[in-house]
Amino acid sequence: MIWPGHRLALSLFAGVLLAWVAVMTFLMHRSALPPEATGTMLAVFEPGVQENQAMATIVAAGANVVRQSSFDFIWVVTSDEPGLAGRLHDNGALGAYRELPISPTIAGCFAVADAKVAAAFQ
């Protein structure tokens, strides 16, 4: 009988991580905010966006920065005026998501994946 080795381990761990990415992307999709939403939220931009470009969009949308994540394309922003999510999108953000109780950096990466998947099916 031939017992499996490292290839099985790699396949199992890679498979679990792929399933994890798929589930997280789905959950981020469920966390996407409608245009009329306001309050504190995760604003996600195209990866590679310049910090001043992202800031300009946030300001144009009438939002204040709560904090920046480890990446320039993921910001936690807030506003009291209704429709913040829609304004962020209209000004160039990929999307706006509920602030998850996990690292905004990690949540933002899954949000980008969700936005890309959504864009591919539009």
Place this chain on the structure above:
Amino acid sequence: MTITQKSTPWYFLPATIIVAGCMVSIINFGVRSTFGQFTLPISEAHHWPRETYSFAMALQNLLWGIGTPFAGALADRYGSARVLMVGAVIYALGVVSMNYADAPILLHLGGGLVAGLGIALSSFGIVMAALGRIVPPEKRSWAFGMATASGSLGQFVFSPIVAAMITAYDWHTAIYMLAASCLVIVPLAAPLLVQNTKTSTKVVGETDLSMSEAITKAFGHTSYLLLVSGFFVCGFHLAFITVHLPPYLAEHGMTKEFAGFAMALIGLFNVVGSYTSGIIGGRGEKRVPLSLIYVMRAAAIAAFILLPITQTSTLFFTATMGLLWLSTVPLTMGLITVMFGTRYMGTLYGFVFLSHQIGSFLGVWLGGKFYDMFGSYNPVWWMSVGLGIFAAIVHLPIRERRAASFAAA
């Protein structure tokens, strides 16, 4: 154990058995690692002080520790698969009861005692007891490494999923999802029934001692006592760092987000460390690498607190500790099988694990107690260094051969 290729159905194939066992580890460890995320929602929903939920989780950890030797004994007597299946149902009932607990006592009984018992009965120790008997000796350490690495991976993947699920849906839905995940262990444990089928033959070279004799003789074996005392240190380190590193980092000006990232790094590197340790354990002596792990832990902790605490030093520390985190498990389990064989490995690992949990309790408790006394975590950091050196020393005299009283009749 004799399994012939021709008559082996797919669900008893080696790859299926290993993958199923690892999936059980992923779920058991993964679900358990998410309970902290329900502290606020459950406390706020019922207007309970945080102590109510914390006490339930403390009971859960206590039952997990105390229940593991008994779960191991049941696995050694009736087979791991059956214990895992019953444990999964108990685990699921304990978890789902948290949705219906409208009084503290119900939460303590369900989320605390019942869930804790379920964790013990479906834990990776029980999986490893099965794998230890099923896989050939030359692959045993690798299989232990895979099961341990899978548990680590479970912690890494379940935590953000549950966090996102609580936000995307609500905490009730997240609890139902966790309970359903526990039930998935039932079919996943089925391939491990190969250990109990009529086609399985008694493993040659195993002891004929009764269980009570085996436990008595193991505790009279110096090397086993050294192993038990060494694993206490493992629990102390892990629990102290898990609970007290984030506030320590906050004291040094690190953000909550960075602390979370640093802790996640432990989980990721733990997968690599556990797997690698399994491979190393399969190539030769286990006591020396085990001793080295504790030396490296002591060195990493000393370097971390002696050097200026920066983001770089923190990431280096958490990555290093991640590599050394559960890498002790495959080697410890391997030493048990070398000294006592596989017949009572579930029970004997259970007692070693109980020592780990006592260490965990003291690591968490003394971390807080000494911080309050001295206004600093430094005394417990240095205690961790000292314990690391102690563990490195006690593993070296372990005799890495079959105990005389456990020799086959």
